[in-house]
Amino acid sequence: MNNIIVPDANVFLEIVYGRSLRSLARQLIKDAIVNKIQLVAPSLFLDEITEVLCGKLYDLQEVRQHLFYLEQLVGKKVLLIAVPRVAIRMKAIEIARTGYPKSGYPELSDALYHALAKVNDGIFVTDDSKYVAKVKRFGRVAKLADYQQVFERTENGQDR
Numbered sequence: 633m634n635n636i637i638v639p640d641a642n643v644f645l646e647i648v649y650g651r652s653l654r655s656l657a658r659q660l661i662k663d664a665i666v667n668k669i670q671l672v673a674p675s676l677f678l679d680e681i682t683e684v685l686c687g688k689l690y691d692l693q694e695v696r697q698h699l700f701y702l703e704q705l706v707g708k709k710v711l712l713i714a715v716p717r718v719a720i721r722m723k724a725i726e727i728a729r730t731g732y733p734k735s736g737y738p739e740l741s742d743a744l745y746h747a748l749a750k751v752n753d754g755i756f757v758t759d760d761s762k763y764v765a766k767v768k769r770f771g772r773v774a775k776l777a778d779y780q781q782v783f784e785r786t787e788n789g790q791d792r
Contacts, residue, residue, distance in 0.1 A: 635669040636754025638745050641680040643757060643776055648685070648698055653759055656779045660757065663783060664710045671711040672754060674720075674744045678702065678713065716744055723747035731766055738766050746773055755782055 639660060646657040664671045681702065685695045705711040716724070724740060724747035731737035738746075742763050749756035750772045758764065759776040767773055774782045 636672055636749065636752050637664070637669045637782070638672050638674075638749040638752075638754050638756045639677075640742070640745055640756065640758035640760065640776075641673075641677050641684070642759045644681060644702070645684060646759060646776065648689075651759075653776050656776050660776075660779055660783075661705070661710070664705075665708075669783065671705070672714055672748060672752065673711060674748050675713055675715045676741060676744055680741070714748060716748060720744065720747045720751050723750055727767055727770055730770075735766065736762075738763055743767075746770065749773070757782065 637660065639657075643657045643660060645651070646653045647661075660669070660671075663669045682699065685698055689695050689698075702711065706713055714720075721744070724743040727743040727746055728738050728740040742758065742760065745758070746756040746763075746767060748754070750770065754772065756773045757776055757779060758773070761775055764773055764775050
């Protein structure tokens, strides 16, 4: 299977906070559960989600429930957690150093997700439109809002 999707932490947070793209985020997870795609995320993913839950959810039982769900996805290999190796880190640095003083530069944390996708012939899916606009020239990046089109391309084996 080469249908690798690297979901940004904000994709899962769409579900947690009931945001507008929640149904697309759920579809992405369902597609991974039924083995149509493989979710892969850098180890930073779990820390980012934990940080947001720590600061924004005051009900510790709810925090535990969300973290347990992610742990289950990892345990069932629906979501693979990767420690980025040097090639991925160097690609992330290359991506993060592009940009312009007025529009800004991509965040290194986002670039790590993107680099993981690029190096593994996957697609980084995020709901951060500004990031996508800044790094579109690198390819292998898509907005969560466009997930259905991304899924159809990966399912058909088309190059991104």
